[in-house]
Amino acid sequence: MVTDKARDKARDATGIPDAAPSPSGGPPPWTLPAVTFALTVLLAWAAWAKVAQQWAGIAGGAALIALLGWAAATGRAADQMTTAAARAGLAVVLGWAGLAKATEPPALQELAVESYQLLPEGLITPVGVGLPILEIVLAALLLAGFATRFSGALSGLLMVVFIVGIASAWARGLKIDCGCFGGGGQIDDPPYLGEIMRDLGFLALAAWVAAWPPGRFALDRKIGLYQD
Amino acid sequence: MSKAERYRNARERLAEQRRREEQRRKRLRALLVSGGAIALIAVVVVAVVLVRAGGDDGEAVATAPVSRQSDGSIVMAQPGVTGPVLEIYEDFQCPACQKFEEATGKTIKQLAADGEVKVIYRPFSLFRASPEPTRGNSLRALNASLCAPADKWLAYHDKLFEEQGPESRTGFKNDDLIDWAADVGITGEAFEKCVKNTERQSLVDQANDIADKAGVQSTPWVALNGNKLGDVAVFTPEGMREAVRNAPASPAPSSG
Numbered sequence: 001m002v003t004d005k006a007r008d009k010a011r012d013a014t015g016i017p018d019a020a021p022s023p024s025g026g027p028p029p030w031t032l033p034a035v036t037f038a039l040t041v042l043l044a045w046a047a048w049a050k051v052a053q054q055w056a057g058i059a060g061g062a063a064l065i066a067l068l069g070w071a072a073a074t075g076r077a078a079d080q081m082t083t084a085a086a087r088a089g090l091a092v093v094l095g096w097a098g099l100a101k102a103t104e105p106p107a108l109q110e111l112a113v114e115s116y117q118l119l120p121e122g123l124i125t126p127v128g129v130g131l132p133i134l135e136i137v138l139a140a141l142l143l144a145g146f147a148t149r150f151s152g153a154l155s156g157l158l159m160v161v162f163i164v165g166i167a168s169a170w171a172r173g174l175k176i177d178c179g180c181f182g183g184g185g186q187i188d189d190p191p192y193l194g195e196i197m198r199d200l201g202f203l204a205l206a207a208w209v210a211a212w213p214p215g216r217f218a219l220d221r222k223i224g225l226y227q228d
Numbered sequence: 229m230s231k232a233e234r235y236r237n238a239r240e241r242l243a244e245q246r247r248r249e250e251q252r253r254k255r256l257r258a259l260l261v262s263g264g265a266i267a268l269i270a271v272v273v274v275a276v277v278l279v280r281a282g283g284d285d286g287e288a289v290a291t292a293p294v295s296r297q298s299d300g301s302i303v304m305a306q307p308g309v310t311g312p313v314l315e316i317y318e319d320f321q322c323p324a325c326q327k328f329e330e331a332t333g334k335t336i337k338q339l340a341a342d343g344e345v346k347v348i349y350r351p352f353s354l355f356r357a358s359p360e361p362t363r364g365n366s367l368r369a370l371n372a373s374l375c376a377p378a379d380k381w382l383a384y385h386d387k388l389f390e391e392q393g394p395e396s397r398t399g400f401k402n403d404d405l406i407d408w409a410a411d412v413g414i415t416g417e418a419f420e421k422c423v424k425n426t427e428r429q430s431l432v433d434q435a436n437d438i439a440d441k442a443g444v445q446s447t448p449w450v451a452l453n454g455n456k457l458g459d460v461a462v463f464t465p466e467g468m469r470e471a472v473r474n475a476p477a478s479p480a481p482s483s484g
Contacts, residue, residue: 105463107331111324117394126277133276137269147265149258174396185324186395225258 032071033085039064040089040205043198044096048181057194064201068208077208083215084145086208090155091143093202098135100182112184115176116165134158142209145218152209159203166195292340292347296378299438300431304337304382305346312475314339314347317439317449319354320369320388321362321395328448328462329389335465337382345472349385352435354447361398367432368423369400374431375422376414383412453478 039060046056071082101109110128113119119127138158141151166178170192177187178195214220292306314336318325339345351373355366369388376384387408393399402424409419422428442451450457452475460467 105331105459105467107327107463108324108459111327114327115323117396130273130277133273134269137272141265141268147261150262150265172396186322220261223257223261225254225261 029079030081032067032076032079033081036064036067036082036205037085037089039067040086040202041092043201044093044181047195047198048096048100054191054194057191057196057198061194061197061199061201065204068204072208072211077212080212080214080216083209083212084217085215086205087142087145087148087152087215087218090152090202090205090209091139093139093205094135094142094155094158095139097181098132098139101132101179102136104182108184112177112179112182115174115179115185116169117172117174118165118168145214145220148214148218148220149210152206152211152213156203156206156210159199159206163196163199163203166192166199170196290341291337291382292343294378294382296381297348300351300374300428300435301438302349302351302378302381302385303346304340304349306340306343309340309343309346311477312345312453312472314345314472315350315442315451315454316347317350317352317442317444317447317451319366319447320351320373320392320400321355321366322447323392323395324446325448326389326392328450329386331463332465332468333386333389335468339469339472345475350435350438351385352439352444353432354439354444355395356436358395362395365393365395365398365400367426368402368405370432370435371426371428372400372402372405372409372423374428374435375419376409380412380414384409384414387412 043056043060043064045051046060047053068086071077071079076082101112106125106129109132110124113124113128113131135158138151138155141147142155162178162180169176169178170190175186175188175190177183177185177190178192179185180195180199209215214226218226220226292304292309294302294304296302316336318328336345336347340347351370353363353366353370355362357363358366373381373385373388388400388405391400391404391408405423406420409415409423426432439449442449448462450462452461452471457468457471461471462468
């Protein structure tokens with residue numbers, strides 16, 4: 001019904017032609033989406049592999065926020081390719097984190113939740129086991145571009161919950177692994193600031209997706225939710 | 229108003245109405261899609277939680293005979309069963325050990341009762357160098373467990389893990405340790421004195437030394453025939469059963 005033609009029209013509306021240098025002579029138009037996606041994947045990898053978490057988180061999170069903030073401020077928000085990249089990046093983050101947790105024994109998933117000492121006993125199992133699945137489903141929705149604004153908003157809400165949880169553990173003097181990409185429990189020197197900055201970067205991605213849905217290659221377009 | 233104007237007005241009104249209807253349809257569709265997304269998320273999450281909910285691994289079972297060795301460790305095995313040997317290094321104040329006991333504790337007792345494995349519990353204090361109150365909690369609980377008679381040790385061990393509190397607060401107070409002991413049938417002045425005066429300090433030191441020599445760096449540290457087991461074996465009943473059943477009855481020559 002509304003497929004390629006609408007997409008072409010949307011592309012025309014952005015004023016940024018595909019794979020051609022932008023009229024102003026700056027960097028090519030795919031730079032912003034490509035850098036956004038690459039930075040996000042790098043950040044997720046560093047978190048998963050536990051590589052220099054503190055500094056990777058602080059630098060990567062700050063870079064992501066700065067990049068998206070700059071793009072929004074300079075009128076690049078209409079670029080649907082960037083929204084698509086943000087969706088894909090966020091999907092990688094959530095899918096990766098979800099899979100890393102879901103493939104662990106349920107007892108360890110519960111331990112990771114318990115160590116925050118925030119939830120009552122009855123909620124430990126549902127959250128410990130359910131959260132990774134929620135992340136995986138959200139990743140699939142984002143990747144497909146289905147209910148994009150809703151998925152982006154829910155991902156953002158999830159990031160806010162994570163940030164609050166980590167900040168509260170930090171404030172209470174707990175020393176725990178955030179359990180973000182699997183693991184959890186007590187550790188010696190948690191990189192709380194890096195984790196919070198990283199999640200703020202992901203929050204910026206989610207905000208972008210929620211603000212300027214649905215991006216290229218989205219199911220929402222196919223079902224006629226967006227025809228601009 | 230001329231006829232042509234009226235006609236144009238009517239047409240504009242009609243177009244306006246159509247636009248509004250189209251908008252309403254779009255909003256409805258967006259709502260339906262979001263609702264579909266919520267339903268999808270809810271169904272998948274609930275289904276997986278119901279299927280995967282971990283924790284309890286069955287009913288309490290009759291256990292194999294339990295005895296204490298001179299170094300304070302506790303052996304649980306059917307007579308004549310010499311291997312495979314499952315060694316369990318744990319700290320009563322360690323939350324992951326509590327999870328381990330919840331997830332696979334009963335499976336291990338069952339395996340020992342069925343004569344499939346010889347279990348050696350080696351409680352020690354991983355947190356002996358940690359700041360208070362964690363350090364004290366860990367030491368008091370360990371000392372009390374060493375005061376408990378061998379035949380009631382297992383029940384007391386389970387009780388201590390059940391009663392474990394957060395490591396950031398003072399727990400395992402001597403009076404509580406004595407009360408919980410009474411709950412599992414350990415009474416008497418000798419036990420109380422042993423708890424209050426930390427009478428098993430030398431066994432505590434010995435247990436810590438043994439754990440150090442075995443290279444234990446974290447808890448729960450569960451070794452089968454001297455090889456440390458991975459998370460799946462330690463934290464899932466199926467993983468534990470599989471590991472034990474695939475292990476040779478005699479320890480590998482390299483293990484200490």
